Amino acid sequence: MNTKNILSYGVFFAILIILPFFLNSDWVSVMTTFLIYSVVSLSQDIVLGRAGMFDMGHAIFFGLGAYSTAILNMVYGWPILATVPIAIILPIIASILLAAPIIHLRGDYLLVTTIGFNIVFTQALKNNVFGITGGPNGIFGVEPLKILGFTFSSQLSIYYLAFFILLLTLVVIHNLETSKPGRALHYLNLDSLASECIGINTRFYRLYAFGLSAALAGLAGVVFTLQFSAVSPDAFNFIQSVLFFTIVLVGGPSSIPGVLLGTFFMFVVPEMFRQFAEARYLVFGVAMILIMIWRPKGIWPVKFGRIPNYLTKE
Amino acid sequence: MALLELDNVTKIFGGLVAVDSLSISIEKGMIYGIIGPNGAGKTTVFNCITGVYKPEKGKIIFKGKDITGLSPHRIANMGITRTFQTIRLFNEMSVAENIMSGRHFKSRQKWWHGIMHTPFYYKDEKENWLKVKEYMDLFGLTHLAKMTAGSQPYGIQRKIEMARALATEPELLILDEPAAGLNDKERLELVDTIKKIRDMGVTILLIEHNMDLVMNITEYISVLNFGKKIAEGKPEEIQNNPVVIEAYLGKEEEDE
Amino acid sequence: SGYIKIGVQAPITGKFASEGQSIDKAVRLVAKQVNEKGGILGRKIKVITCDDEGKAVKAAICARKLVDAGVIAVIGSYTSTCAEAAEPIYYRAGVLQTSDGTSDTLVKHGYWTFFRNSSPNSAEAQFTAEFFLKKQHYKRIAVISDYSTFSTNLAQAVIRDLKKMGGNVVYYGKIVSGSQNFTPILTKIKTYHPDVIYFSGYYTDGGLIRAQMVQLGMKADFVGGDSNDNPEFIKLAGKAAVGAYLIDVPLPNMLPYPAAKKFLKAFRETYHENPASIWTLFNVDGLRVILYAIQQTKSLNTRKIAHYLHYELKDFPGITGPISFAPNGERVGSAYMAYRIGPDLKYHIVYKEK
């Protein structure tokens, strides 16, 4: 990262830290969800933007994380903190099991299959599988997180919790971006056969992308459950997956600032125009089209070629 | 023992026998040429060797190991890398990143380095980028390091592709029509480059339609037609082989 | 000093917008009436509305918002799902909540802050079972619900009560609301030879189910739960509507209580329209009873108010009938009726609770 980057991230974080003091609680809650959705979108971007797989079922992993925490807490009485590892591991396992048989599918075929998974997932939640998902209603009244005697029950504390998770996610994605696995995802995305032929195990890295993104989405799910003390199937249906999918494309695939902007545009901006009720979605549709025409590669497209300086110096 | 051995390899598409019981044997350190009319099955042979296609019959032995039907990345990791008849670069990425892709297997980073960076990561990362620099210097690409590969002219793209292949440090480098689309001057440069690579100890297997180049650098040639080998031998022998002239070279016209 | 703040959590936009807006209007009307008479305990009422769009997640956001705004009581929400999603948040903040949601689960959590202002599913289920077995003497009963909380809970309650009374439920299945093509499930139900199909979902699906039953040549009766009570049901079913039964509380204009007539008049004068449905009036009662309790206890302490409502309030004269609460916040008593749609496409009362 160069100094300009560090500076702009510094300003961004500073704004997020002081923001709640300038907002009413309504908006703190919106911004908390923004932070959570940013994490989910960044994780979606690993699969969609970086590895180039058209996953339109990402809400599954988000939902699995959220439901794991809610079920373990409400049905089995686990403290929230203890549910976190499960809420990360379960989505990873699910993502690998689901992705393994379909990972070779070409773009759009993968897209429908993942939509299919998502629909099966929400249907299963609604049918109250194993009698633990709470049916169409979901699960209400999940306890707050307690760490070392501190209880995350106020809106403000959950905001900072979400902020912390976003920071963590950004670190992970930065590390991914600048490492061998991260590059491998870009290679296999741009030309899978060429990647294979220079020795990249494309199957492994595709599953890797799914696993990593499911882990982050699952973690975001935990915070989501904490924010609302509730989970319900509709928060993880395929329309939500469409939202995350769109966020990445509108913002700019593989671009961290792009995805953050995308989340802001697709989630926070509509909240600003609430008073226009349903008409806002119409305007919003127009805006989506115009943005794509204006910036076909997203609002803030990715730039490749960030290579060490010693390569270009003689 | 030969470095690479094809033993009765057969590849069939639908009803079409694209490669028909082909056996060839390539010694370490040589530049081996495969020529033949269009559609003779040359690229298909390459695809079988590199694992892109799985042959219906026959065995492919590399350094004494049977590699038939292995997936392409495993074969690449054993030391066989190729270029493509139609260039396949990571167009949107920079020249340096393209070559870095060749370092994938040699880099010893593990999966968790994509999540967490350790001191080893920094060491490994630097080592590999410096390797990339070596290859860029070798092909005269250093000044283009940050440029987008896809916007480079054809000749440069061929070089990038070759640098990428070489960055995997292969024992066997397979080139599919490396001179296609190059003019005569660029072709002479290519000959030098290929010889340089051979001198680094890399065995080279190539397909080429340009006879000047083929006759100039290969040490041994197999000629394919309809998937079958119709002749093999040293370049001079091939040049005068009436079967090859008939099927492939065409009758020589009196040239100035 | 200052206002007494009352929250409205309702679907102002979305599928149930008309219901939500009607509730909001009614609450504001009551507040205006009270304020014109000088308010309560010397303070004026201020209404704060939050749109939950009928979505659970938005409901949770609304709940936090209203709590932060300092309301002492919330009217809402219209749907059981939204009411339930918001319940724990009001409970933790000690804010009173009164909702017309009919799902039985609403009173199962033991939250002292919650009061149901309508009749619960269980009452409707009880009535339905009696109607089926005592009046109609159905021998083979098929039940369909959709996936909503409300509908599944109602269907399950009906099945439970039927079984309790020795009824024979031969089939229970779910449909996806809005999917329009119900012939496959109906064809399957046909093989069970039921005398009746009971549907606990909404009229938009109920009307089509009735029409498709007739198209498939099914002779069984059709009985719809309260959400089928809508004029559009008849339009959707067309001629097939004739002979269908509906079970619901009375229509607003059928309410026999004087307070009801007075309120309906005021509503029409203010807004030049009728309340969207009886559910608006239930919520008005919820509000009135809370305001009454404030006055009686002379306190804004929600614990005191709740205690009063639970244990001291008896047969308050509501516009939807007398109101008392059980210790779990359940409204005591109900007023369900069964209607049959005649060849004139009008409702005819065929059975009433005594």
Add this chain to the structure above:
Amino acid sequence: MNKEKLLVVENLVVAYGSIEAVKGISFVVHKGELVTILGANGAGKTTTMRTISGLIKPKSGSIRYKNIELTSLPAHKIVGLGISQAPEGRRVFGTLTVEENLMLGAYTKPKVNTEILDWIYQLFPRLKERRTQLAGTLSGGEQQMLAIGRALMSDPEMLLLDEPSLGLAPVLVKMIFETIKQIKENGVTVLLVEQNAKAALKLADRGYVLEVGKIVMEGTSQELMSSPKIQEAYLGKKKSN
């Protein structure tokens, strides 16, 4: 000689975004002539060809064909005027059969001329053999034959060939050049872009040399072939020769 000017290109500038690939070139092709454009990789040859066919719109300059301005016409109308192109990289329709590809070549004609089809099958018997094979599975050389054959199906007055010998076996290269000669003798005007400068010049009446978007030399084939600069840069001959 006072031949009719068939195609006149004047001050043509073509840019991709902000990068000018062709920087103001002018040249003429007379009726019945075979003109070749030589140039290193990236010189702008393909760009020029695509602009003539209307696939790219130029930034400025004009292209007139029989005194009709082409730069304002859409690509499909240009084919109708009698200009057809076998593009670089073949661009055959992979999931259509060989024969369907050829039929599409005659799209602008109300009816397929079977004589032309027979002639093409005569030129390239391999295509006849593979008539029902999907074009995408043909070998490189076979696809090149198909691309040329397809371009000929519209019975063009002017044929644009962009590197037709690319990737072809020597015997086929000879054959393709032979065919080009035949096509020319049939009265078709040909504009040929080639890396194989020697072969191209042998065939051509005149030639232009393009370097980084500019024409740096022009003349008859003889003139160009004997120019030392051309010999060094394109024919791979050492200076000392």
Add this chain to the structure above:
Amino acid sequence: MEIFFQQLVNGLTIGSIYALVALGYTMVYGVLKLINFAHGDLVALSAYIGLVIIMQLMGALSPTVLIIITFIATMIITAIGGVILERAAYRPLRKAPRLSAVVSALGASLIIENGIMLIWGPMPKIFPASVIPNANYSLHGVYISLMQVLVLIISLILMVALYLFVNRTKLGTAMRACAIDQDAARLMGINVDKVIVTTFVIGSALGAVGGLFIGMYYRGIYFNMGWIYGLNAFVAAIIGGIGNIPGAMLGGMLLGIFNAFIAGYVSSSWSLALTYVLLIVIMIFRPTGILGERVAEKV
């Protein structure tokens, strides 16, 4: 046994509607490689348009004439809608990355859906009972209505006609050429814009027929029903092999029948989920759908 045939009839009716809608997806996908997510909403819109026309003309015309006029007018108006959609939302993105057009399609879908809601309101609209032929036949206990017969026959005729058009006419071949390589198609003298517009016209008009069938057969129409029909039809197109016209027909019919038999013989609560399980299984074993061709990429 009659239950079996009854379910078959049930499945074929809804299946042919899916198929009609699926054709719109498949054709646009075939040519532009674009999943036109707004297609389902266009279908919903067509049902509303049809309703407006019927309400305007009802009583003034005999039922047969009324129905014919409604069909023709709705098809034309919807086709115009499709053309506008192409112009405004997709043409400017012709050269953009493929997924950008998908976002544009999702945006267009939002516009149409919410536009319908703003104009006609969120409550369902209902087709009048009097215009729809209400005859009902029973064959050995299998009930079939005149409307079902019409849906089946008209759908089949339209689909066969479309198949012949695409495979037997020059414009049809041009369509397939555009699907592969637009620049190369231009070099053949094909007016690519015209071909694409034609695709949208045909796809939207067929979708309009589907939309009218929904309205006339099921009577109630909703502003957001486009999603459900769109998704099902899209799945049908994929099952059949997207881009492939007989595939879309087959996929639609299969999906309808499968839905009916699952709801009838297995469990209605799981029928939606099982439909997608079927889709996933087909994708795993036939990655390009049942009739989708597997073209090996030549290296």
